[in-house]
Amino acid sequence: MILPIYAFGQPVLKKKAIDLEKDFPDLDVLLENMWKTMYNAKGVGLAAPQIGKPIRLFLIDTLQLNDEDEKNPTGFKKVFINAEMIEEVGKPWEYEEGCLSIPDVRGDVSRHEQITIKYQDENFKTYTETFNGIDARVIQHEYDHIEGVLFTEKLKPIKKRMVRRKLEFIKKGKVGVDYKMRFVR
Numbered sequence: 001m002i003l004p005i006y007a008f009g010q011p012v013l014k015k016k017a018i019d020l021e022k023d024f025p026d027l028d029v030l031l032e033n034m035w036k037t038m039y040n041a042k043g044v045g046l047a048a049p050q051i052g053k054p055i056r057l058f059l060i061d062t063l064q065l066n067d068e069d070e071k072n073p074t075g076f077k078k079v080f081i082n083a084e085m086i087e088e089v090g091k092p093w094e095y096e097e098g099c100l101s102i103p104d105v106r107g108d109v110s111r112h113e114q115i116t117i118k119y120q121d122e123n124f125k126t127y128t129e130t131f132n133g134i135d136a137r138v139i140q141h142e143y144d145h146i147e148g149v150l151f152t153e154k155l156k157p158i159k160k161r162m163v164r165r166k167l168e169f170i171k172k173g174k175v176g177v178d179y180k181m182r183f184v185r
Contacts, residue, residue: 007102013150
């Protein structure tokens with residue numbers, strides 16, 4: 001089932017998410033619905049708060065960033081449960097980001113080029129892995145969601161002022177998207 005994505009202004013997007021327990025009911029169904037929702041919205045990542053669930057869960061598929069004729073595709077497709085950022089290192093670099101919860105707003109965000117993160121997969125097996133480049137960036141973006149942080153908070157002050165009006169329109173549901181959203185009413 002394709003779920004509505006919660007729009008900027010929804011309180012769940014600003015809350016620090018809680019750990020997910022092993023006995024979480026119907027986790028497999030939730031994950032299947034999150035993958036469908038993310039792909040339907042043409043995203044590369046989706047965090048549980050973006051569908052109204054204040055839990056430490058996000059999923060990412062950066063494989064789709066490769067060209068179809070790529071001989072050596074890079075990236076991954078993973079579920080991250082109860083993630084904990086261990087280390088962010090390397091020279092910070094700027095890259096234009098967007099977010100399914102904040103449609104029609106994009107901006108340069110500075111992030112570290114390498115991260116080490118501890119997380120559990122959908123079977124609650126624990127991993128500690130290091131990621132670089134665009135993979136690290138996407139993880140940092142989704143990780144921010146479970147920490148209650150939106151990418152717009154990381155924009156430079158002048159850009160924040162420039163997008164303020166768009167954010168108010170999004171909050172009120174005055175934005176055109178081709179996927180289901182839930183707005184503040």
